[in-house]
Amino acid sequence: MRRHPLEVLRTERLRLRLVDTGDAPVFLELFNDPAFIEHIGDRGVRTLDAAVKSIEDGPVAMQRTRGHSMYMVELAEEGVPVGLSGLVKRDTLEDVDIGYAFLPRHRGRGYAFEAARAVVAHARTLGIPRLAAITTPGNAASIALLLRLGMRFEGRRALAAGEPELNLYGMAL
Secondary structure, three states, X not given: OOOOOOEEEEOOOEEEEEOOHHXXXXXXXXXXXXXXXXXXXXXXXXXXXXXXXXXXXXXXXXXXXXXXXXXXXXXXXXXXXXXXXXXXXXXXXXXXXXXXXXXXXXXXXXXXXXXXXXXXXXXXXXXXXXXXXXXXXXXXHHHHHHHHHOOEEXXXXXXXXXXXXXXXXXXXX
């Protein structure tokens, strides 16, 4: 099995690699998925140019400054993008948090859990002592995944004044 030059992690079925601006079509599709907007938020990304900017200002910048970011999740054999999973450091949370989002046609196959489990292991190798996760209270699938990962519900909090409260989960690594 040949290693992709941007590969960060690999699981039995998936490759997680650094995001680059060539991933703009996947970002555009994912960010405009109704479930993404409902559970993660409307990023206002409506064009390929906006998706490129989102990639440059988001995962590319975070990888450069923090040494971790959201990663493109692909089917390992075919190289087909299925979603995103990785580590994010938000100014509004004390801990690094784990995130994931998958394209509708690739949900329900266990990819999110497989990728998230690899990301948790990766966080340990990076020396991150604790992980957080946030989700909307109504996102039952995400809540189940976080609990299956071993995270514990820690309460509810808004990330900014005037924003809705989210469920906050955490785990020591």
